[in-house]
Amino acid sequence: MSKTIIISNRLPLQLEIDNNSINTIPSVGGLATGMKSVHSGSDSIWIGWSGLTEEQLDDNKRILVKNALTKHQCVGVPLTSEEIDGFYYGFSNNTLWPLFHYFMEYTEFEKDSWNIYQSVNQKFADIVIENLDENDTIWVHDYQLLLLPEMIRKKKPNVTIGFFLHIPFPSYEVFRTIPCRKEILKGLLGADLVGFHTYDYERHFLSSAQRILGLEINFNNVQLDNRIVKVDSFPMGIDYQKFHDAATLHNEKEKQDQTEIQQKIDEHLADGDRAKLILSIDRLDYTKGIANRLRAFEYFLDKYPQFRGKARLVMLAVPSRSNVPQYQLLKNEIDQLVGRINGKFSEVSWTPIWYFYRSMPFENLIDLYTSSEVALLTPIRDGMNLVAKEYIASRVDKKGVLILSEMTGASKEMSEALIINPNNFEEIADTLKFALEMPEEEQIKRNTALQKRLKRYNVEKWAKDFMESLENTKTTAKKYSLK
Numbered sequence: 016m017s018k019t020i021i022i023s024n025r026l027p028l029q030l031e032i033d034n035n036s037i038n039t040i041p042s043v044g045g046l047a048t049g050m051k052s053v054h055s056g057s058d059s060i061w062i063g064w065s066g067l068t069e070e071q072l073d074d075n076k077r078i079l080v081k082n083a084l085t086k087h088q089c090v091g092v093p094l095t096s097e098e099i100d101g102f103y104y105g106f107s108n109n110t111l112w113p114l115f116h117y118f119m120e121y122t123e124f125e126k127d128s129w130n131i132y133q134s135v136n137q138k139f140a141d142i143v144i145e146n147l148d149e150n151d152t153i154w155v156h157d158y159q160l161l162l163l164p165e166m167i168r169k170k171k172p173n174v175t176i177g178f179f180l181h182i183p184f185p186s187y188e189v190f191r192t193i194p195c196r197k198e199i200l201k202g203l204l205g206a207d208l209v210g211f212h213t214y215d216y217e218r219h220f221l222s223s224a225q226r227i228l229g230l231e232i233n234f235n236n237v238q239l240d241n242r243i244v245k246v247d248s249f250p251m252g253i254d255y256q257k258f259h260d261a262a263t264l265h266n267e268k269e270k271q272d273q274t275e276i277q278q279k280i281d282e283h284l285a286d287g288d289r290a291k292l293i294l295s296i297d298r299l300d301y302t303k304g305i306a307n308r309l310r311a312f313e314y315f316l317d318k319y320p321q322f323r324g325k326a327r328l329v330m331l332a333v334p335s336r337s338n339v340p341q342y343q344l345l346k347n348e349i350d351q352l353v354g355r356i357n358g359k360f361s362e363v364s365w366t367p368i369w370y371f372y373r374s375m376p377f378e379n380l381i382d383l384y385t386s387s388e389v390a391l392l393t394p395i396r397d398g399m400n401l402v403a404k405e406y407i408a409s410r411v412d413k414k415g416v417l418i419l420s421e422m423t424g425a426s427k428e429m430s431e432a433l434i435i436n437p438n439n440f441e442e443i444a445d446t447l448k449f450a451l452e453m454p455e456e457e458q459i460k461r462n463t464a465l466q467k468r469l470k471r472y473n474v475e476k477w478a479k480d481f482m483e484s485l486e487n488t489k490t491t492a493k494k495y496s497l498k
């Protein structure tokens with residue numbers, strides 16, 4: 016029987032050592048949360064890194080790791096701390112991540128990291144091949160594994176390979192600056208289908224393939240000597256029903272829930288003159304525009320003092336990539352900004368910002384989504400932004416206003432949200448005022464349209480479309496006797 020092999024750097028679960036046992040915690044990030052729903056209940060295996068380095072394991076723990084992963088139909092790729100430094104912190108997050116998000120000033124290119132990136136991609140390829148049976152379909156994910164399709168293709172020329180990029184593909188002018196641009200394009204073109212969140216990213220990739228490799232492009236197909244590679248956009252959806260149902264349940268037993276955030280919100284509700292909640296949720300990442308958001312909120316409180324005591328920013332940031340210097344600097348900057356703004360505006364009965372720096376269990380996310388009148392998401396660049404979709408799906412009563420950066424992939428499908436330029440504080444401040452004062456009928460009208468679209472194009476449909484399109488590449492290949 017054939018199966019799908021999902022491959023990404025992060026598995027849907029991360030392992031942690033707790034004395035002599037292994038704990039599993041769910042992974043955070045759009046890729047993991049999205050693909051988790053595709054993986055569960057399907058006949059697939061997922062290959063990736065467990066989150067532990069080889070140095071942390073002995074023979075006994077290795078067995079525990081294997082068992083923990085097997086339970087979730089996962090296969091681990093063993094990585095040493097040197098590999099993690101070069102491949103993950105180095106080339107993936109110090110070179111590709113900033114470059115693909117247009118942060119050229121943060122982009123470093125180090126030959127050693129590039130070498131390790133190549134060897135780790137080869138390690139992934141070898142493990143994929145060990146687990147590959149005839150007629151299996153391979154689905155590779157994200158920027159950590161750009162070379163994998165070509166590496167697998169070299170050993171298994173006839174296998175069907177799909178690749179999906181979860182972050183933006185930058186314009187040719189930006190992409191061309193990376194020294195190993197040819198290797199990256201060739202790596203991706205080992206796939207039969209290369210998918211992106213938006214049409215813009217797709218065009219940027221095609222333009223780079225044409226201009227850097229001199230390849231012929233027919234509509235959205237790249238012509239290679241003996242194969243055609245299809246390139247298309249598939250905007251990733253969410254597990255709409257999961258969020259909607261959880262929010263419904265949450266609303267029903269709201270008063271009994273005594274989670275930490277709920278307690279705070281309840282205390283706050285008792286104030287009588289309740290401040291409206293403005294929600295901000297992201298991984299702590301410079302692409303997310305968190306510092307900008309704080310400055311814009313400060314500007315808003317300066318410009319519209321009537322909202323002091325009447326609105327509060329609830330900011331949730333999940334720790335991410337804390338070994339990369341830019342992330343450490345950002346953490347300090349945010350700590351300082353939060354302290355300064357709270358110091359500047361706080362009153363005895365009101366603090367302008369509640370800041371949480373940690374990962375939250377699903378129930379707490381739902382608490383926040385359902386309790387906040389406004390969601391303020393201001394990434395400087397973001398491939399998609401699933402938080403925007405999760406917020407709307409959780410608004411069971413259809414009330415609530417989403418303010419969303421035009422630099423996110425999600426903004427292309429969510430035109431009923433209030434779309435802002437994340438660099439324009441004036442616009443953010445005015446939009447916040449507009450959102451906080453928006454009549455309920457208008458909120459309901461906008462969210463009805465948004466929910467309808469999110470419900471129809473959910474993560475299941477996204478995966479199905481991608482897999483069907485990948486399946487169709489087999490027919491094209493046969494028709495033209497290619498591969």
Ligand code: ADP
Nearest residue numbers: 043044045048297298333373374375400401402
């Ligand atoms: P990215 O993939 O860049 O992290 P997305 O918005 O696409 O951004 O996806 C983020 C995912 O991580 C969402 O599914 C969201 O629910 C989850 N998430 C974000 N912040 C937290 C947090 N503090 N605790 C738990 N999950 C979080």
Ligand code: G6P
Nearest residue numbers: 025043044045046157181182336
């Ligand atoms: C984004 C990326 C994913 C990544 C996730 C979390 O969603 O597209 O590939 O897994 O962020 O980042 P991390 O570095 O912790 O895996």
